[in-house]
Every structure is written in structure tokens, then in C-alpha cells.
Amino acid sequence: MVLELYLDLLSQPCRAIYIFAKKNGIPFQMHTVDLRKGEHLSDAFAQVNPVKKVPAMKDNDFTLSESVAILLYLTHKYKVPDHWYPQDLQARARVDEYLAWQHTTLRRSCLRALWHKVMFPVFLGEQVPSETLAATLAELDVNLRVLEDKFLQDKAFLVGPHISLADLVAITEVMHVVAAPSLKGIPSWLPGTIELRQWWERSSSVRPMRSS
């Protein structure tokens, strides 16, 4: 039975998995779990993931949740090119370090920025107090600076000369604020330096921007 992925491409971690599987030619059956329709709350989906969150994966009888766990599972099972998650101990540790760091920092900032800048005012008609929005964008700025100063520095990609899982996870987070509807391209309000934008361009050119 082919691998099954339960995803909503509205979700950053789902996008990372989708892109990874497509880019590496991993055959899978896509099950869209429409979050806006509450499909993740259904009993059927609870059979796959009792925690009722996406992404989720089913490989015959083995079900798995948590995006990093799924990405690493796919990495090992399908023996993808080494650069995604290098064998070299220290290079690999750098990927692990980024994946751990981003979970409570950049991930949180990008999600909050999208909600406070776009989702609440544009889709739910609720204005977010300007102090709240300012604090959210300030936090995003701090995290983007760490992304640049600690992780990217003067390298082409986050952990070295080649793209890895770290870049994939980072880019799907950052695009959450960049590619939101009603915004075209990288908006001027998104904090970030030239180096960050150039990394964005490099990462985008390595992977397909749309599903094939």
C-alpha cells in the first residue's frame, strides 16, 4: 500500500512535507484535511491522528504525527540525497539544532504575524490593537535576525553550501507571511535584510513553488 499523507497546504509544516515528498519523487496518496471545514476534527481523521492535527502520515499500519518526525522518517526510508539530512555528524547536528530552535521561535512568530496582519483584519473583520501587531512584528524581526546572524551567516543555505531540511522548514514558515493572499511578493513591512532575501531566492529556486 502506498504511503498516505494527510495534509492541508494552509499549514506550514504540511507544506514542508508536501514539497519534500514531491521534490524527492516519493510516491504518496494525498489526503487533504481541510482545516477551514474542520475536517481535522472528524472521527475518521482521529483514527489516523487522535491528536487531530495535521500533518499526519500512514505507512501501512504505521501512523505518525509531528512534521519533523515525518520528514526524518521519509528521509531515512526513501534514502533521499544526503544534503537534506547529512550523514556527517556535525552537519546533521546543525540541521537538528535549527529544527529544534525554530519550533518555538520563527514558527510562532510567522503564525502570529499572519494572523495579526492578515487573518484577523481581512478574513475575520477584527482589528488587532496596534501595540499587539507591533509586538508581533518586533518578535518576528528578532527571530529573523537570529535566522540570519546565528544560522545563515555568510553561507548559501542555513547549514552549509547545500539545501537541507532546515531550509525547507524555514522557507515554508517565512512564506506564511510572504505569500498570504492580498500581498504580492515580499511585503515591505516584513523585516529582513538583503542577505535574508537572497537566501529566500536561492531556496525558492531549488524547489518547485507549486505542486506538479
Next chain:
Amino acid sequence: MGLKLYLDLLSQPCRAVYIFAKKNGIPFQLHTVDLLKGQHVSEQFLQLNCQRKVPVLKDGNFVLTESSAILIYLSSKYQVADHWYPADLQARARVHEYLGWHTDNIRGIFGVPLWTKVLGPLIGTQIPEEKVERNRKNMFESLQRLEEKFFGDGTFLTGYQVTVADLMCLEELMQPVALGYNLFEGRPQLTAWRARVEEFLGANLCQQAHGRILSIQEQAAKNTLPVPYPEVQSRMMLRIARIP
């Protein structure tokens, strides 16, 4: 130049790294970074970790942060017993599944009591009772979810043997326990799991690792804790502001 670990055993992830290294007989030089004394904001430590956080690993010129990354690095480099971070595809996936879930459901929640009961008062800040109560509720809800999701098959969180997941979890839970929260009462599964992990680690190692956090409340009561200096206090205020 051997392995160096920069730790403060007040910190949950630091304890997980410490215990792991000790239990596996990994030789290392311990560099204590006393958070209350503000050693993490010194110029010297900033050179090591611009984020001013512990734990940090230094192996020759290689510096690594993030406790889960450190644990995985040590597992691979020192070729520890397989059960800690199993090579088996599915068993390893379960460890990563726990670590991901841990970040959202455990981390950031179980550390709060140290702030509300000791660190806030230490700098003259009382955290509102409403926040204390919300945190208590969050902790108990997390424990409920922990038991539902990870206490099915197996005697440990992800199977039948101790993994790095068990260490990370135990050390988070020890934080409120040290501050007088009876997390384990009325939770026989959780209690039995804790007993199994501690038995595996051994009483001596547990005492070594837990001594600092277990004595913190008493030290606070006796006013023997160092009062953090202003730069550290303002950073502490930022952390306190993030308590929901």
C-alpha cells in the same frame, strides 16, 4: 581539548543532557553557567552562544545548542546503547514524534512554577494568581494528553526501553515537582513510569542531577539565593511577561 558542556542544573534541558552524559559514561568537562548570577549574559558566554541560553556543547571548535540536538549528537558520536535513540526507523520516528509534541505541550508550561514561586518573587514581582491557576490547569491538561498519547503500548514513552524522550519529559516534570506541585498524585501510570525511569538511571545520578532544583525553594525561603543584577532582571521580566 575534550568535550565541554555548559549547563545550569536549574534548567530542565540541561539536566537531561547532564544525566544522559553521566549515565553513558561520556567524559566531559562541566562548565556551570549560573543563571541566577547572570553568567549567561557575560561577554564570554555571549561568544559561545549569542542567544545567551543553556545548554551548550563545545566539542573542539564545534559549538552546538538545543538540548535535543545535543542529545542526538552525543548518542551518535559516543555510540551509546541503541535504546536511547534507536536505529530502527519506526522506533526512532516515535522518539521524534514525542520530541515534537513535547515542544508544544510540555516545554514552556512546566517551567512556569519556578518563575511564579521563586524567580518572580526573587526580583520583587508577584505573578497574578489568575496566571498561576491557568498554568496549573495547563499542566494538568498536558499530563492528561501525555498519558492518553504516550502511555498506551510500552513501559516508557515510546516503547519498552528508555529513550532520550523519557529524559526530556522527566526533567520537565521535575521542575514543578520541586516547587511542591503533586503532579503524580492520582496518576498511577505516570508514577510507575517515573519510578521505572529513575530506577534505570539510579538513585545517585538522580540525586546529583536534581539536587539544585530540589533545594531551590528552601534557599529562596532562607534568602540565600543571589539576587540577579539589573541586566538579568530585565531579561527575567521579559520572560515573566510571556506567562499566559
